[in-house]
Amino acid sequence: MKDEMRQQGYSKEDEYFFKKDQELIEKMRLEADAQHKAMEDKNKELGHWMKCPKCGTGLEEEKYARLVLLDRCPGCGGIYLDKGELEILLKADPDVFRGLGK
Numbered sequence: 001m002k003d004e005m006r007q008q009g010y011s012k013e014d015e016y017f018f019k020k021d022q023e024l025i026e027k028m029r030l031e032a033d034a035q036h037k038a039m040e041d042k043n044k045e046l047g048h049w050m051k052c053p054k055c056g057t058g059l060e061e062e063k064y065a066r067l068v069l070l071d072r073c074p075g076c077g078g079i080y081l082d083k084g085e086l087e088i089l090l091k092a093d094p095d096v097f098r099g100l101g102k
């Protein structure tokens, strides 16, 4: 019984931190979205917008971990992140890239 209560206490604590993180992550995501939009407005008329820096193929956006839009190159397989997106993914889950190598 005592252990049960202690366990409950821990999970309540975890929940609190998780919620705090969720709010922070959401804030970071909004900042990254705004950054992406500003970059797009500034650069989309230029030839290099959303082109792979390595091979020049058009990048494809891909939702990853329900948190960010990765830019993946269908030509060479390169994966690119906007400013702030790496931080969001690492904040959400330090093991977040485990699923990427498919």
Ligand SMILES: [Zn+2]
Pocket (backbone or CB within 6 Å): 052, 053, 054, 055, 056, 057, 073, 074, 075, 076, 077, 078
């Ligand atoms: Zn490429």
